Amino acid sequence: MVRARDYTLTIWIFAGFILGIIAGTTIGKEVIPFAGTLAQIFLRLLRMAIMPLIITSIVSAVVQVGTAYGLGRIGLRTFGYYILTSLLAIFTGQVLVNIFKPGAGAEIGLQANPENIEIIDKGLVKYCSTLFLKILSGRWQTGMSFLLFFFRSFLVIS
DSSP states (O other): OOOGSSSSHHHHHHHHHHHHHHHHHHHHHHHHHHHHHHHHHHHHHHHHHHHHHHHHHHHHHHHHOHHHHHHHHHHHHHHHHHHHHHHHHHHHHHHHHHHHHTTTTTOHHHHOOOOOOOOOOOOHHHHHHHHHHHHTOOOOHHHHHHHHHHHHHHHHHH
């Protein structure tokens, strides 16, 4: 006799996948009005659980490095990795745009010379004033950069 505990996680995942397909085809239309709300609740709960884990791991990593020199080396490696992957993404995007030419022949109705282009103030004061709002709104990259600079300042002071 095979008990439920004897199945592996892979079997449970595929069973859930197949049951989800069956449930979606049978009662999918009735669930659509509630699906958006349930998805938002799920994503917010997920962010609520993930953000403290990310912040805790960053803080513990910075504390374990110990010196400003070690943190600077890690920061340079991270920055180099970021630049390398960004250049790779840009290059890939440019190659794909030149090959497939998306939007060719589309009549969008854009003006040749746009007027009244507003310049957005990107000063340090605006950045600092909206930093905590960005952290709270789920923009975790800004939060990570803030934490790295914040804890690096503690290492420099001490």
